[in-house]
Amino acid sequence: MTPTSDEPANPVQNQESALEAERFPNVTRSEMRAADGTPTFIVPADELLNVLQHLRDEARFTMLEDVTAVDWKKEPRFQLVYNLLSLERASVIRIKVTLPGENPTIASVTALFPGANWYEREVFDLFGITFTGHPDLRRIEMPDDWQGHPLRKDYPITGTRRPVMPANQFRPVGRSNS
Amino acid sequence: MEDLALKDSWLQEDGDKEDENNILDPEIVDQAESPDKELMTINMGPQHPSTHGVLRLVVTLSGESVVKCIPDIGYLHTGIEKTAENKTYNQALTLTDRTDYLNPLINNLGFSLAVERLLGIEKQVPQKAQVARVILTELQRISSHLVWLGTHAMDLGALSTFLYGMREREIILDIFEKCAGVRMMTSYIMPGGLYADLPSGFDTDVRNFLAIFKKKWPEYHTLLTNSELWFERTKGIGALTAQEAISYGVTGPILRACGVKYDIRKMFPYIGYETYDFEVPLGKTGDVYDRFMVRMLEVPQSIRIIEQALDKLPEGDWMINDPKIAPPKKWQIATNMESLIHHFKLFTEGYKPPAGEVYSRVESARGELAYYMVSDGSNKPYRMHIRAPSFANLQSMPLMLEGRSNFADIVSAIGSIDIILGEVDR
Numbered sequence: 001m002t003p004t005s006d007e008p009a010n011p012v013q014n015q016e017s018a019l020e021a022e023r024f025p026n027v028t029r030s031e032m033r034a035a036d037g038t039p040t041f042i043v044p045a046d047e048l049l050n051v052l053q054h055l056r057d058e059a060r061f062t063m064l065e066d067v068t069a070v071d072w073k074k075e076p077r078f079q080l081v082y083n084l085l086s087l088e089r090a091s092v093i094r095i096k097v098t099l100p101g102e103n104p105t106i107a108s109v110t111a112l113f114p115g116a117n118w119y120e121r122e123v124f125d126l127f128g129i130t131f132t133g134h135p136d137l138r139r140i141e142m143p144d145d146w147q148g149h150p151l152r153k154d155y156p157i158t159g160t161r162r163p164v165m166p167a168n169q170f171r172p173v174g175r176s177n178s
Numbered sequence: 179m180e181d182l183a184l185k186d187s188w189l190q191e192d193g194d195k196e197d198e199n200n201i202l203d204p205e206i207v208d209q210a211e212s213p214d215k216e217l218m219t220i221n222m223g224p225q226h227p228s229t230h231g232v233l234r235l236v237v238t239l240s241g242e243s244v245v246k247c248i249p250d251i252g253y254l255h256t257g258i259e260k261t262a263e264n265k266t267y268n269q270a271l272t273l274t275d276r277t278d279y280l281n282p283l284i285n286n287l288g289f290s291l292a293v294e295r296l297l298g299i300e301k302q303v304p305q306k307a308q309v310a311r312v313i314l315t316e317l318q319r320i321s322s323h324l325v326w327l328g329t330h331a332m333d334l335g336a337l338s339t340f341l342y343g344m345r346e347r348e349i350i351l352d353i354f355e356k357c358a359g360v361r362m363m364t365s366y367i368m369p370g371g372l373y374a375d376l377p378s379g380f381d382t383d384v385r386n387f388l389a390i391f392k393k394k395w396p397e398y399h400t401l402l403t404n405s406e407l408w409f410e411r412t413k414g415i416g417a418l419t420a421q422e423a424i425s426y427g428v429t430g431p432i433l434r435a436c437g438v439k440y441d442i443r444k445m446f447p448y449i450g451y452e453t454y455d456f457e458v459p460l461g462k463t464g465d466v467y468d469r470f471m472v473r474m475l476e477v478p479q480s481i482r483i484i485e486q487a488l489d490k491l492p493e494g495d496w497m498i499n500d501p502k503i504a505p506p507k508k509w510q511i512a513t514n515m516e517s518l519i520h521h522f523k524l525f526t527e528g529y530k531p532p533a534g535e536v537y538s539r540v541e542s543a544r545g546e547l548a549y550y551m552v553s554d555g556s557n558k559p560y561r562m563h564i565r566a567p568s569f570a571n572l573q574s575m576p577l578m579l580e581g582r583s584n585f586a587d588i589v590s591a592i593g594s595i596d597i598i599l600g601e602v603d604r
Binding site for chain 1: 251252255257261295424427438440532533538546548550552563565569570573574604
């Protein structure tokens with residue numbers, strides 16, 4: 001691992017070449033405004049592993065910083081967001097994958113980045129997206145017997161156990177009225 | 179009977195069946211993995227004084243050495259990301275204090291930078307606010323490292339360090355109290371600048387603290403740095419290689435202890451860090467002792483930054499001059515109708531950043547803290563994800579321990595990661 005120089009680097013430079021159009025014709029640029037200037041690409045779900053392997057081994061994006069998801073409510077409903085960092089070149093890239101709302105499934109990237117393990121468990125737990133090939137896909141934040149996936153937009157903020165009614169009429173389940 | 183403390187499903191008739199696949203049940207793991215009973219699986223936490231909160235570990239031992247270690251988290255999950263999606267930007271700011279509760283100002287800063295980038299006002303924040311942010315976050319880093327040092331040493335049996343650390347941290351918290359009115363849950367750094375002007379005498383207070391602290395800091399080194407007992411408990415324990423650390427997404431002092439120079443203040447400078455002269459201490463072996471030394475050497479660098487910042491702290495505005503984002507000043511509300519309307523609109527509706535996404539990093543005391551925010555053009559964040567440094571760092575703990583450590587070293591490794599369960603579970 002070569003230490004990077006002290007010069008402040010511009011993370012936005014020369015990202016066009018990271019994913020060449022000839023090699024990955026199905027990878028498109030994200031339409032959404034990236035306020036931080038990070039180059040963002042949308043990758044088809046079945047090409048994710050190839051693209052990430054290329055980025056890790058050839059473009060030297062060796063650190064997977066973060067995996068998370070966004071629920072867009074309308075189809076295609078889910079969007080997975082991978083943030084990658086190259087320590088050697090001090091540059092960043094963001095990869096997005098869109099998934100349908102019905103039975104969302106994608107290949108796990110833990111074989112490429114072992115650190116994705118807990119992040120994928122978190123997305124599985126809070127969004128209900130299944131990762132195939134994950135070594136230990138269990139809930140991580142919520143209890144094991146929890147029903148539902150709290151970060152989905154249709155999950156009520158008050159929780160599902162509490163009936164939807166005005167607060168002054170609410171009685172917890174199992175309590176006597178005395 | 180009322181169920182006061184226990185879950186509804188507790189010990190119900192169908193609820194006490196044993197789940198045969200539960201890998202977190204020590205008895206089941208014991209039977210599955212060691213029919214000859216040579217291995218022993220024990221449970222540690224979540225109520226355990228040296229797990230720094232509510233971390234639970236299921237540890238499988240062969241004699242003294244750790245064969246398997248499974249961290250179990252989620253005991254402090256409060257749904258901060260979900261809550262933030264239902265609050266306006268200014269309200270969501272207060273939630274960030276509660277993630278990493280030893281680091282509230284750096285959390286505020288990370289959130290504020292993300293919102294400022296969404297709004298496109300990053301360049302308009304006044305110079306005074308930027309310099310004050312540097313001073314405050316570096317003070318916060320020192321105070322966080324003092325708590326880490328105290329608790330880490332206390333776990334390994336050196337109680338006095340904890341008492342000294344708390345003594346110096348108190349002065350820093352007093353400065354925060356003068357600024358924000360509260361000691362810990364500050365919410366003082368907000369999108370656009372600072373919540374209020376720096377208090378009078380801020381400069382003197384910080385300089386007084388630095389004078390005291392610089393005199394006391396060598397004492398901390400005499401307590402631990404060259405102590406034979408400290409070597410025994412830390413050297414060669416829980417070591418990670420640079421390759422392992424990078425592949426696990428480990429950041430902060432743990433990564434730098436492996437010799438990888440990744441400090442966001444240097445690599446992706448924010449709030450003007452490129453104008454300060456400071457060094458990034460690096461370790462070599464990546465063990466607990468190197469992590470200790472990296473943090474110990476970081477503190478004098480923070481002092482250096484604060485001194486440079488104090489010298490160039492300008493007079494002037496502490497908040498951008500935009501009534502749609504900055505709350506009007508008190509005297510304006512009392513005398514000016516327009517300000518009153520702005521105030522009402524700001525605190526009932528808030529502001530609406532244009533649609534877009536942002537991933538903004540800051541260097542917290544524990545590593546890379548990042549806020550991934552998605553705006554859909556409304557007054558609430560459509561999605562706010564917190565990339566908590568402790569989450570990734572804790573993930574590497576089985577790697578540090580399994581096959582490399584003895585049972586007593588677990589406590590040493592936990593202390594060296596410096597986890598805050600509030601941000602692990604969020």
